[in-house]
Amino acid sequence: MASLLALLLAFLLLGALQNYMGNDHVLSLNQGRLVQLSLDQSSGAGFASKQSYGSGFFHMRIKLPPKDSAGVVTAYYLTSHTKNHDELDFEFLGNKEGKPYTLQTNVFSNGQGDREQRILLWFDPTADFHSYKILWNQHQIVFYVDDIPIRVFKNNSNIGVDYPSQPMQIEGSLWNGESWATDGGQTKTNWSCAPFRTHFQGFRIDGCPSDYSNCHSSNLWWNQKKFWKLDSTQQKAHENVRNKYMNYDYCSDTNRFAVRPKECTQ
Secondary structure, eight states, rough: OHHHHHHHHHHHOOOOEEEEEEGGGEEEEHHHHHTEEEEETBBBBEEEEOOOEEEEEEEEEOOOOOOOOOTTTEEEEEESSSSSSSSSEEEOOSSTTTTTOEEEEEEEEEBOOOOOOEEEEETTTSOOOEEEEEOSSSSSEEEEEEEEEHHHHHHHHGTTOOOSSSSEEEEEEEETTTTSGGGTTTTTOGGOOOOOEEEEEEEEEEEEETSSSOTTTTTTTGGGGGGSOOHHHHHHHHHHHHHHEEEEEEEOTTTSSOOOGGGGGO
């Protein structure tokens, strides 16, 4: 496990946390237990772990920018930074004040993405911190919001679907996505509300460092059989989210995909 404080200390001492954009827009608060990213017209901001991981369970608590946040994107994700990269995305798409945030998830494997799913959050993510987690093992990838599974991506490599397998870093960022993020890019960022601020805390990694000999070992708790699929309670919660809050699923988008993606048929 690693806390934000430990990561920040590692950045100062060992370079483990890399402020890869907007250095003066990254602020450590509460004795390093909280990180604030800021966005204005001059810059966004972000951080990344130096260590890459080959599997694991990754947890972050996030509080999003309030009020008029249209065009503003907060992201928390794993990525491999390779030519044909793997990536697992949480992307929080801001909106006009009084309208709900959209949470978009995406899965890239061997450079292939275009697997967006979007849900409307059933709470105000600007009022308090909420938990966002990713489980990644050789059988499935699960995205969680406050311990509720909102998305499952199964390993369907047996039918020719690439599955994320490259070591990935953990990253967080805040940036201007007005060209697409809100109403398909029709609603632009209101810079009079800047700076926009996102807060991160409660960072926890139960992960397999990429230099470990076997990141699929059953000795790692997240690889054990009970994490190969959702249990019945989790499955019901997942279906409830899909039925009540999902407003886009690439699997149902026949305008984009004349032939349904293979993984959508399972």
